[in-house]
Amino acid sequence: MQREGSPWQGVGVVARKELSDHLSSVRMLVIELLVVVTGVVVVLVSLQQIRDVTAEDPFLLLRVFTRSGEQLSFVFVLTLLVPLIAIGLGFDLVNSEYNQRTLSRVLSQPIYRDALLFGKFLAGLATIAISLTAMWMVVIGLALATLGVPPNGEELARAALMLFVTIAYAGVWLALAMLFSVLFRSPATAALSALGLWLFISILWPFLSSHLVNVFVPASASSADELLNTLATHQAVRRVSPGALFGEIVTVLLDPAVRSTQQSQLAAMGLALIEPGSIPGAPLPLLQSVLIVWPQMVSLIAGTIVLFVIGYVIFQRQEVRA
Amino acid sequence: MSEPVIEAQNLTKRYDGVPVVKGVSFSVAQGEIFGLLGPNGAGKTTTILMMLGLTEVSDGQVKVLGYDPVREPLQVKRRVGYLPDAVGFYDNLTAAENLRYIGRLIGLDARECEEKMTAALDHVGLHDVTDRRVATFSRGMRQRLGIAEILLKDAQIAILDEPTSGLDPQATIELLEIIRNLKQRKVTVLLSSHLLDRVQSVCDRVALFSQGNIVLMGTVDELGRQVLGGNFNLDVEAEGSGLEARFKAIPGVTGVEALGPNRWRLKTDRDVRSEAAGAVMGSGGRLLRLSLEVPTLETIYTRYFRGEQEAGRHAA
Numbered sequence: 337m338q339r340e341g342s343p344w345q346g347v348g349v350v351a352r353k354e355l356s357d358h359l360s361s362v363r364m365l366v367i368e369l370l371v372v373v374t375g376v377v378v379v380l381v382s383l384q385q386i387r388d389v390t391a392e393d394p395f396l397l398l399r400v401f402t403r404s405g406e407q408l409s410f411v412f413v414l415t416l417l418v419p420l421i422a423i424g425l426g427f428d429l430v431n432s433e434y435n436q437r438t439l440s441r442v443l444s445q446p447i448y449r450d451a452l453l454f455g456k457f458l459a460g461l462a463t464i465a466i467s468l469t470a471m472w473m474v475v476i477g478l479a480l481a482t483l484g485v486p487p488n489g490e491e492l493a494r495a496a497l498m499l500f501v502t503i504a505y506a507g508v509w510l511a512l513a514m515l516f517s518v519l520f521r522s523p524a525t526a527a528l529s530a531l532g533l534w535l536f537i538s539i540l541w542p543f544l545s546s547h548l549v550n551v552f553v554p555a556s557a558s559s560a561d562e563l564l565n566t567l568a569t570h571q572a573v574r575r576v577s578p579g580a581l582f583g584e585i586v587t588v589l590l591d592p593a594v595r596s597t598q599q600s601q602l603a604a605m606g607l608a609l610i611e612p613g614s615i616p617g618a619p620l621p622l623l624q625s626v627l628i629v630w631p632q633m634v635s636l637i638a639g640t641i642v643l644f645v646i647g648y649v650i651f652q653r654q655e656v657r658a
Numbered sequence: 659m660s661e662p663v664i665e666a667q668n669l670t671k672r673y674d675g676v677p678v679v680k681g682v683s684f685s686v687a688q689g690e691i692f693g694l695l696g697p698n699g700a701g702k703t704t705t706i707l708m709m710l711g712l713t714e715v716s717d718g719q720v721k722v723l724g725y726d727p728v729r730e731p732l733q734v735k736r737r738v739g740y741l742p743d744a745v746g747f748y749d750n751l752t753a754a755e756n757l758r759y760i761g762r763l764i765g766l767d768a769r770e771c772e773e774k775m776t777a778a779l780d781h782v783g784l785h786d787v788t789d790r791r792v793a794t795f796s797r798g799m800r801q802r803l804g805i806a807e808i809l810l811k812d813a814q815i816a817i818l819d820e821p822t823s824g825l826d827p828q829a830t831i832e833l834l835e836i837i838r839n840l841k842q843r844k845v846t847v848l849l850s851s852h853l854l855d856r857v858q859s860v861c862d863r864v865a866l867f868s869q870g871n872i873v874l875m876g877t878v879d880e881l882g883r884q885v886l887g888g889n890f891n892l893d894v895e896a897e898g899s900g901l902e903a904r905f906k907a908i909p910g911v912t913g914v915e916a917l918g919p920n921r922w923r924l925k926t927d928r929d930v931r932s933e934a935a936g937a938v939m940g941s942g943g944r945l946l947r948l949s950l951e952v953p954t955l956e957t958i959y960t961r962y963f964r965g966e967q968e969a970g971r972h973a974a
Contacts, residue, residue, distance in 0.1 A: 441742055
């Protein structure tokens with residue numbers, strides 16, 4: 337049966353209203369504060385290190401993002417902070433409409449439920465994008481001011497791609513938070529569940545996954561192929577966490593010398609991946625770096641879509657009445 | 659009577675196989691105020707949600723202004739205003755901002771929206787609080803803001819779910835007045851309530867719901883005749899001798915019951931107040947009180963269900 341009218345009708349109106357709600361909320365103030373403070377602190381620490389370490393690195397700007405100052409790189413902070421922001425914005429998107437008893441009134445206007453859900457998601461994503469872009473600019477600005485070296489075009493392109501990937505990473509968590517806000521009528525339950533899952537996936541899963549793999553796959557590797565296979569299995573299981581995907585993408589994008597997502601693990605074992613005919617440590621062109629992590633980038637976006645669709649289907653079947 | 663604007667036929671809703679609305683049929687004519695009355699949980703709100711296409715119809719069908727809310731929900735929702743039970747607004751926004759949001763969802767352009775909004779807020783008496791946050795509004799103000807939203811929409815049909823519940827008497831009177839005004843604007847009003855007497859005064863016709871069925875439908879007078887069998891109770895308090903016999907002699911009186919010293923209840927099939935007064939005067943007695951019990955929805959409703967229960971007991 338064909339529905340009459342467009343499912344998009346009203347999306348813009350909903351998104352605009354939600355965005356203005358987000359931007360004027362106290363929550364946004366907290367997020368901005370969090371974003372600016374962490375951005376500044378982490379960058380200042382890593383800048384200190386960079387100045388001590390190197391003076392002739394061609395990709396100096398990118399080091400700002402990845403260099404661990406006191407074991408705390410900007411990228412690592414993002415991996416943890418972005419889900420928090422997304423959950424903070426998304427956990428009460430739908431259930432607050434129920435609790436304020438506004439849902440039936442809004443849905444009795446000539447729009448479909450699609451518009452409400454999609455508008456809310458777009459507004460949330462836009463809010464996060466604004467915050468992250470602000471943070472990104474703070475970092476770049478600080479780096480320029482303190483390092484005094486103008487960045488080249490490729491560096492900027494890589495940094496911009498990294499911003500885009502970060503927003504996609506936030507999308508996964510926003511879709512998850514919105515799914516929970518559809519599932520649970522109480523915002524507290526939704527927030528707690530989303531945070532619980534975040535804690536499990538971001539902090540516990542990396543440890544748990546390697547133990548799980550060790551149980552099923554023997555750790556002893558006699559040949560290089562076997563070793564790489566084992567590593568691939570570890571990676572595959574770890575990739576259940578969007579944070580792992582994000583980490584892999586950013587590592588490759590921000591360091592042109594990285595030729596494989598397994599490179600850091602091999603390095604930890606004192607090994608190096610040397611492809612025939614390549615010069616170790618030589619920078620890859622941007623497009624090659626992107627190609628290495630293309631599957632991961634697609635996975636992040638696909639994950640967002642899948643989570644959104646699950647929430648969408650459940651929301652469509654829910655009764656308007658609480 | 660003009661063309662019906664709402665027509666429900668055998669409308670049924672089942673939740674997990676349990677019927678909540680069991681095949682109700684009714685029609686509402688253009689410009690009338692139609693009341694869906696009945697206790698909580700009788701299926702009134704579910705019926706309303708089906709008319710708006712906000713919940714799926716399990717069986718039967720409903721047409722609103724000729725559109726099927728299941729297939730053409732946007733057409734229906736464009737023309738029908740809805741005030742839900744315990745209506746909610748965005749508390750962090752002002753009354754005007756809340757209405758502006760709805761205006762944009764309807765698709766009004768900015769200037770048109772402002773004009774209509776001012777007129778609507780004036781009409782419901784909220785023009786002084788336009789720029790106050792809704793969080794500070796009382797229940798009655800929220801209900802009136804909800805009606806302003808229906809006016810903003812220029813709705814042809816206003817569906818009001820429990821508009822007077824939780825309101826104090828003064829606010830109720832004001833709201834009922836606003837509902838009467840809707841009728842003057844040629845808006846068809848369908849309202850639901852569990853407070854029978856409050857809405858009796860505004861409804862042209864009512865449908866009494868019970869356990870998912872419409873058990874009675876018609877004007878209040880019709881229902882009174884139907885259920886109470888055209889019986890009036892006339893309470894007389896008078897001093898005098900031989901009054902009971904005189905009352906019995908009045909044509910139309912079917913029974914006289916002594917309620918106490920000098921007090922009688924006359925069962926009649928028409929209004930015999932003047933005859934009863936004449937009878938008292940004729941006997942040289944003093945008439946102290948004469949009151950005719952007008953059938954209210956409340957009595958019709960309780961009487962009907964008492965009758966049902968007794969019938970059930972006899973059958974069992």
